[in-house]
Amino acid sequence: MFRNTREGLALALPAAIFSTLLFLVPVGILLSEAFRFEGGWSLQGYIDFFATPLNRTVFLRTLKLGALVAGTAAVIGYAAAFCIVNLGPRARGTVFGMVVLPLMISPVARTYAWIVILGRTGIVNEAITGLGLSDTPLRLLFTETAVFLGLLQLFLPLMIISLVSAMENIPRDVIPAARVLGASWLAVFFKVILPLTKEGLVIGGTLVFTGSLTAYITPAILGGSKVLMLETLLYQRVNVSNDFVSASVIAMILIVMSFSANLLLKKIASARS
Amino acid sequence: MSDAFVQLSDVTLMYGKSVAVPDLNLSIREGELICLLGPSGCGKTTTMRAIAGLLDPASGSIHIDGRDVTRVPANKRGIGLVFQSYALFPHLNAFENVAFGLRLQKLPEAEIRERTEAGLATVGLKGYDKRKPAEMSGGQQQRLALARSLVMKPKVLLLDEPLSNLDARLRLEMRTELQRVQKETGVTMVFVTHDQAEALALADRIVLMKEGKIEQLGTPADLYARPETAFAAEFMGFENIFRVEGSKVVTDSGTLELGFAPASPLLAWRPDGVSVGSGPHQGRVLATSFAGAHREYVLDTPLGPVKADAAIELPEVAIGETLAFDLPEATARPLSA
Amino acid sequence: MNTSSRLLANWVILGLTLTFLIGPFLIIILAGASDTSYLAFPPEGLTLRWYLKVFTVESFRASFLLSMALAVFGTLAALLLGVPAAYALNRYALPGAETVRTVVAAPIIVPGIIVGLALLRYLVVPTGVTVTLALFMAHTALVLPYAVRVVSSSMHNLRADMEEAAVLLGCSRFQAFTKVVLPNIRGGVLAAFILGFVTSFNQVPVSLFLSGPGVRTLPIDMLAYMEITFDPSVAALSALLAFMSLAIVFVAERLLGFSRYV
Ligand SMILES: Nc1ncnc2c1ncn2[C@@H]1O[C@H](COP(=O)(O)OP(=O)(O)OP(=O)(O)O)[C@@H](O)[C@H]1O
Numbered sequence: 001m002f003r004n005t006r007e008g009l010a011l012a013l014p015a016a017i018f019s020t021l022l023f024l025v026p027v028g029i030l031l032s033e034a035f036r037f038e039g040g041w042s043l044q045g046y047i048d049f050f051a052t053p054l055n056r057t058v059f060l061r062t063l064k065l066g067a068l069v070a071g072t073a074a075v076i077g078y079a080a081a082f083c084i085v086n087l088g089p090r091a092r093g094t095v096f097g098m099v100v101l102p103l104m105i106s107p108v109a110r111t112y113a114w115i116v117i118l119g120r121t122g123i124v125n126e127a128i129t130g131l132g133l134s135d136t137p138l139r140l141l142f143t144e145t146a147v148f149l150g151l152l153q154l155f156l157p158l159m160i161i162s163l164v165s166a167m168e169n170i171p172r173d174v175i176p177a178a179r180v181l182g183a184s185w186l187a188v189f190f191k192v193i194l195p196l197t198k199e200g201l202v203i204g205g206t207l208v209f210t211g212s213l214t215a216y217i218t219p220a221i222l223g224g225s226k227v228l229m230l231e232t233l234l235y236q237r238v239n240v241s242n243d244f245v246s247a248s249v250i251a252m253i254l255i256v257m258s259f260s261a262n263l264l265l266k267k268i269a270s271a272r273s
Numbered sequence: 274m275s276d277a278f279v280q281l282s283d284v285t286l287m288y289g290k291s292v293a294v295p296d297l298n299l300s301i302r303e304g305e306l307i308c309l310l311g312p313s314g315c316g317k318t319t320t321m322r323a324i325a326g327l328l329d330p331a332s333g334s335i336h337i338d339g340r341d342v343t344r345v346p347a348n349k350r351g352i353g354l355v356f357q358s359y360a361l362f363p364h365l366n367a368f369e370n371v372a373f374g375l376r377l378q379k380l381p382e383a384e385i386r387e388r389t390e391a392g393l394a395t396v397g398l399k400g401y402d403k404r405k406p407a408e409m410s411g412g413q414q415q416r417l418a419l420a421r422s423l424v425m426k427p428k429v430l431l432l433d434e435p436l437s438n439l440d441a442r443l444r445l446e447m448r449t450e451l452q453r454v455q456k457e458t459g460v461t462m463v464f465v466t467h468d469q470a471e472a473l474a475l476a477d478r479i480v481l482m483k484e485g486k487i488e489q490l491g492t493p494a495d496l497y498a499r500p501e502t503a504f505a506a507e508f509m510g511f512e513n514i515f516r517v518e519g520s521k522v523v524t525d526s527g528t529l530e531l532g533f534a535p536a537s538p539l540l541a542w543r544p545d546g547v548s549v550g551s552g553p554h555q556g557r558v559l560a561t562s563f564a565g566a567h568r569e570y571v572l573d574t575p576l577g578p579v580k581a582d583a584a585i586e587l588p589e590v591a592i593g594e595t596l597a598f599d600l601p602e603a604t605a606r607p608l609s610a
Numbered sequence: 611m612n613t614s615s616r617l618l619a620n621w622v623i624l625g626l627t628l629t630f631l632i633g634p635f636l637i638i639i640l641a642g643a644s645d646t647s648y649l650a651f652p653p654e655g656l657t658l659r660w661y662l663k664v665f666t667v668e669s670f671r672a673s674f675l676l677s678m679a680l681a682v683f684g685t686l687a688a689l690l691l692g693v694p695a696a697y698a699l700n701r702y703a704l705p706g707a708e709t710v711r712t713v714v715a716a717p718i719i720v721p722g723i724i725v726g727l728a729l730l731r732y733l734v735v736p737t738g739v740t741v742t743l744a745l746f747m748a749h750t751a752l753v754l755p756y757a758v759r760v761v762s763s764s765m766h767n768l769r770a771d772m773e774e775a776a777v778l779l780g781c782s783r784f785q786a787f788t789k790v791v792l793p794n795i796r797g798g799v800l801a802a803f804i805l806g807f808v809t810s811f812n813q814v815p816v817s818l819f820l821s822g823p824g825v826r827t828l829p830i831d832m833l834a835y836m837e838i839t840f841d842p843s844v845a846a847l848s849a850l851l852a853f854m855s856l857a858i859v860f861v862a863e864r865l866l867g868f869s870r871y872v
Pocket residue numbers: 288293311312313314315316317318319320467
């Protein structure tokens with residue numbers, strides 16, 4: 001009764017066509033724009049883009065921050081996820097809810113908090129000047145550290161969620177069993193927990209890394225034009241200089257990096273087993 | 274043919290490009306309880322889905338009550354189906370589950386209420402109207418599914434292994450329940466099972482299926498006493514089946530002289546058809562177990578293992594010792610190849 | 611390590627993590643109440659005037675309404691497309707199922723800013739579609755993957771034989787869907803709606819380029835406001851938005867155990 005392919009397609013195709021027309025086609029055209037040069041096809045757009053030192057800096061910075069945020073999130077994420085799975089069922093639900101919550105709140109609001117914390121009259125500077133460590137407030141905003149903290153706060157929940165659900169699938173007595181066999185905690189982590197949760201790590205890592213690459217608000221508010229990332233650079237290129245070729249190159253870089261991050265992490269995960 | 278209430282003629286059923294049931298011919302009489310019996314994957318469910326209209330035949334025709342329904346959609350055939358999983362509606366309570374089909378017919382509320390309550394009463398679920406399926410036991414759910422189909426007064430009621438999810442005691446109870454309901458309502462029932470005991474106990478006639486084909490069709494007594502093929506014999510509990518050459522039975526491990534020359538290429542004996550304690554042949558006891566009214570032996574013979582039941586009065590013979598036995602002509606069932 | 615010190619370590623780690631994740635909101639709530647004309651923390655004197663001012667800023671009102679409308683109608687449209695698609699992907703052996711899945715999921719993978727730019731350049735500019743309509747379609751495309759995913763997962767456990775049973779009792783295929791499938795995936799659809807609503811409402815990058823004169827979503831408006839004004843009203847507004855999300859999620863969690871769908 002569900003073998004009527006035409007009926008199935010009629011139900012599934014509107015969504016697919018909508019996505020294709022509104023999404024794949026325009027994005028595809030945008031991506032192709034960097035390859036069009038004086039009426040022909042060429043890589044000139046890419047060559048020019050990477051010839052500019054600023055662009056290279058921004059590219060490398062985006063990669064670096066993305067990796068840093070993902071790595072830090074993994075470390076904190078493992079610690080937090082391990083603690084969460086060790087909780088009783090009620091406390092676990094509450095804590096998990098508190099981890100999920102920030103995801104539901106506007107990134108503008110979430111990022112704005114860091115202005116209050118890191119701004120000239122923010123908590124950190126008040127503390128520093130109050131303690132007499134410095135007479136003038138430090139410039140904490142518009143630094144890579146600010147962007148790093150903002151991104152980490154934004155995406156850490158994704159890593160924790162992925163790792164918690166991965167750890168929930170570890171059979172109950174595996175860890176005590178390993179301990180009984182004389183494994184140190186470090187050995188337990190690398191020989192037992194890590195291999196059993198690598199799926200979750202791959203998912204979480206991809207989400208955090210791509211999230212960081214493609215975040216706009218956080219670098220815009222906390223980095224400004226001093227600490228440009230690829231997204232803010234793209235916005236600037238389009239809005240300030242109407243430079244659609246650079247925009248197309250950046251778009252391609254972002255998409256390629258997101259995909260390769262996913263592939264790479266998957267590869268690493270399967271190579272270890 | 275003339276008394277056929279449900280008639281499948283040359284029905285071929287396919288899943289994509291693979292044939293599940295080739296060229297099936299089957300007629301079912303009005304008011305009878307027929308069992309589709311066969312091993313897993315032999316096409317029982319497939320056949321039933323075709324009768325219900327959930328699966329369109331690739332070729333052939335289906336008639337119900339004299340009318341060609343081959344192209345009639347499932348919701349217009351007036352056939353009930355009790356699914357193996359019951360397929361109850363989890364968001365509705367018992368009353369609304371049973372009333373579901375009646376409501377679709379836009380019957381007056383009073384009639385819906387009356388028929389639904391009667392339906393619940395028939396299956397012994399009076400007073401359970403407000404329960405959701407999840408709050409009922411397996412047996413109650415099964416009866417609810419039955420009631421849901423019965424209140425629609427279907428021309429034919431199909432049941433797909435409805436008892437297989439129940440424990441042994443409940444299964445027996447439901448068997449009698451089903452028979453009672455069938456006698457009471459006179460509905461034509463097609464019952465699927467792969468449990469031969471269940472088929473023998475319930476059915477007016479049994480359709481034994483193998484790989485999409487009907488292997489044998491007959492009354493329980495017929496099938497039990499006179500299986501025609503090795504497959505049917507095995508299904509009916511003939512555990513000793515041997516090839517015949519002249520007046521010998523033959524297996525890959527050896528031969529045994531019968532003392533008579535059968536005409537059929539195969540012969541089969543039930544364990545209780547093998548006589549033990551006396552006879553021309555010797556077997557070494559491989560295993561023995563007490564089974565209440567008799568004692569079961571597995572004997573190592575020139576033919577390989579032979580299963581034999583001994584009367585409980587005979588003294589027990591220990592494992593490793595020898596026991597005389599015979600494969601008598603009287604209890605031998607001749608089979609076609 | 612003994613049990614009690616393990617437990618302590620457990621809670622210390624969780625405490626630090628949660629402080630990092632949630633602390634900033636507490637700060638924002640207080641910062642929005644500071645009786646100063648600039649952002650200050652700890653607040654110097656407490657006042658509600660920034661919280662009240664938020665409601666009097668004309669552009670906030672307009673952009674709030676736009677964001678609301680986009681989130682509600684965009685998500686509804688996404689469900690209208692996504693529920694049948696999820697159903698088809700679950701029930702039919704479709705030849706191009708993987709392709710459909712990938713195409714529908716694509717908006718989640720490609721950065722929003724690129725989608726916004728592409729739509730502006732190749733849809734709005736050449737066809738003259740209004741920015742509002744483009745925004746609506748972009749938000750629909752953005753929410754679609756969530757709609758399909760969440761509804762799929764709630765449909766996954768729903769056996770097909772229930773619909774067959776309904777059909778045998780006299781339902782048409784469509785009735786079987788509305789009377790049997792829909793009531794049983796209601797939770798999933800509602801969860802998808804909430805997730806879609808929140809995603810759309812908070813979305814910035816897609817809307818960045820698709821804003822025109824007088825057409826600005828609330829988050830974009832807040833970004834613009836922040837650039838010219840430094841009073842605590844953005845903090846107050848952020849806090850209010852956080853409360854709104856909190857309320858929605860809290861109700862959803864109570865109603866359907868929302869977090870399992872995220
Ligand atoms: N949806 C399907 N798609 C493809 N092949 C199928 C499908 N359903 C059943 N088949 C195949 O058709 C044949 C008959 O299956 P059917 O379900 O009718 O068996 P059955 O006799 O009901 O078995 P069981 O006792 O296990 O329920 C089997 O070989 C099975 O693999």
